[in-house]
Amino acid sequence: MSSTAVAVNNGVNVEALLGAREALTAAPEAAKFVWRAHSTWQDGTHTETSVKKFFGLGGEQSHRQEFVYDTDHPEIFASEDKGSTPVEMVLVGLAGCLSAGIAAVAQNRGIQLHSVTATLEAPMDIQGILGIDADVRNGFDAITVDYRIDADASEEDIRALVAQSQKRSAVFDIITNPTDVHVRVNA
Amino acid sequence: MSEPADILFRQAGARGEAVLDTLVIGAGHSGLAVSRLLAARGIRHVVLERGEVADAWRKRRWDSLRLLTPNKLTRLPGFAYAGDDPDGFMRVADLVALLEEYARGAPVVTRAEVTAVRRDGDAWCVASTRGTWRARTVVLASGAAALPCVPSFASRVPADVAQLTPLDYRSPEQVAPGGVLVVGASATGLQFADELVRAGREVTLAVGEHVRMPRHYRGLDIVEWLVRAGISDERYDDIDDINRGRDLPSPQLVGDRTRPILDLNSLTDAGVTIAGRLMGVRDGVALFSGGLRNACALADLKLRRLLDAIDASAVNGPALPAAERFEPTRVPAKPPLALSLGDARTVTKSGPGTGTTSVSTIIWATGYRPDFSWLDAPVFDRKGRLVHDGGIVAAPGLYVMGLPLMRRRKSSFIFGAEDDARDITAHLADFLARTSGRKSATATRVSVWASSRPYGRSYGRCAKPA
Secondary structure, three states: OOOOOOOOOOOOOHHHHHHHHHHHHHOHHHHOOEOOOEEEEEEOOEEEEEEEEEEEOOEEEEEEEEEEEEEOOOHHHOOOOOOEOHHHHHHHHHHHHHHHHHHHHHHHOOOOEEEEEEEEEOOOOOOOOOOOOOOOOOOOOOOEEEEEEEEOOOHHHHHHHHHHHHHOOHHHHHHHOOOOOOOOOOO | OOHHHHHHHHHHHHHOOOOEEEEEEOOOHHHHHHHHHHHHOOOOEEEEOOOOOOHHHHHOOOOOOEOOOOHHHOEEOOEEOOOOOOOOOOEHHHHHHHHHHHOOOOOEEOOOOEEEEEEEOOEEEEEEOOEEEEEEEEEEOOOOOOEEOOOHHHHHOOOOOEEEOOOOOOOHHHOOOOEEEEEOOOHHHHHHHHHHHHOOOOEEEEEOOOOOOOOEEOOEEHHHHHHHOOOOOOEHHHOOOHHHHHHOOOOOOOOOOOOOOOOHHHHHHHOOEEEEOEEEEEOOEEEEOOOHHHHHHHHHHHHHHHHHHHHHHOOOOOOOOOOOOOOOOOOOOOOOOEEEEHHHOOOOOOOOOOOOOOEEEEEEOOOEEOOOOOEEOOOEOOOOOEOEEOOEEOOOOEEEOOOOOOOEHHHHOHHHHHHHHHHHHHHHHHHHHHHHHHHHHHOOOOOOOOOOOOOOOOEOOOOOOO
């Protein structure tokens, strides 16, 4: 499939990814990563969270720069709306993860992408977080992701791309499957 | 001990030959196929069997089970089905009778459970409940389904919920009243869910990655298509990700020609509730993955790809019924994410529960693994899996048979044993020929030939383990 006459370029270095897969199969300890974020409450519902350092390949690693994210609530919640809501950040993470996966799988399968856009929707009944109805959960009722993909491939192959991306997606797994969460308070 | 094995003992003892050419562990279809081919090559061997011939088929299978392959395809070296029901599917008892007949004349030592296998000089030392044996080569044919794979969180299932595996499930009558959670969407899981819901039970089926396949397609049985299209012969070394291939659940089939397809849609129609993969148990509640839609989408895509390959293989063949495509898997609008187990009836906010009856039984149809706990050799990877190259284990003269996708896609089918056994015995014969120069130098005389222990004729003496 990757032996197409015209070189496909989705900007993903698949050779490097496949090389890493091979190397990490032989050295599974190096595959153990730790992701980190550091947050500081600002005021009201506004919190600033930054990411820079992480652990992987057996040592401390760093992004090229620090990335800073503001989370807040919109004005209809009587907040100052200095950033997206934390639940929207979850959608940001899911969209980023699935789309990166689509690009990587497409590259590996020799499929040239022209555009990949997604609209995410997550209905949520805020009676849960407001404690109005104990039968309503706090989180999303569900999440819908609608992709529009223009690529040199059949509809069937595009569907297979999106399916494979979900199968290998970290954020899809984090959202769909239970995760043990420890929240600790340090004096 | 069967007579031929006994005679072989005496002959070998009379000749003073202490070391067998080959010791085969397990007298199921794989071990017997190997034995038949070894005999044809004049290779001196014994088959050790912990119970009776076809032991697992006698003791560790459910009542309704039939083979997934039609009779006409059932074959072993020197045997091809010639009965009057070529399109039927054998019951377990039929297969046991077949293997019993097939084993006639084979040097099988029954009720000989292997307790240790280790390298000793230039040979293998095999300790069993019927004596100790030495052999230059060993074929592990003790079966891919020796132990059930059960996830570690099974220990968090409430104590009032019964847990069964396919090795101890027999029939719906055995299952206590109450709801049943069947975990796993392999042939096994689907067959259990199907017969339980037909017996009037409330059944939830937890579905992860699965292989959807119709029984019939374009006038032929699907297994015939797999053979015709060359798919069942695809080799292990031609497959991109062999570990993924070997971990695939068995295709969703049942040996029943009156059922054109057994899939999640037919189970939904019968009243089974379909849930995502079971991911854990927390506070007496089973938690399912929210990834059910994608698991089904992947299986539907792979089924369409399989049918495309079958259609392509049929292009130049005789006229056949038209190609067809199957309805996509219907996923419930709100698949359950949680299900109360036992009497706890815990209310959970993490998602809707299902049904009205609390689950009283979980059946783990979550796969099997072989049991090589008695094999003392550095031949396992970090996950405890036997390392082998198409059945040739990374230790001199050590072979394995009957594992999924061992040499070909058909390796896990009974009809798949023949080609694998031919390859393995050819390699083994070559190994014996290459190393025969060293044989006389290392052979020790039979030293414990007539012992006072029952069945205590040991075949050579082994060094103590280090």
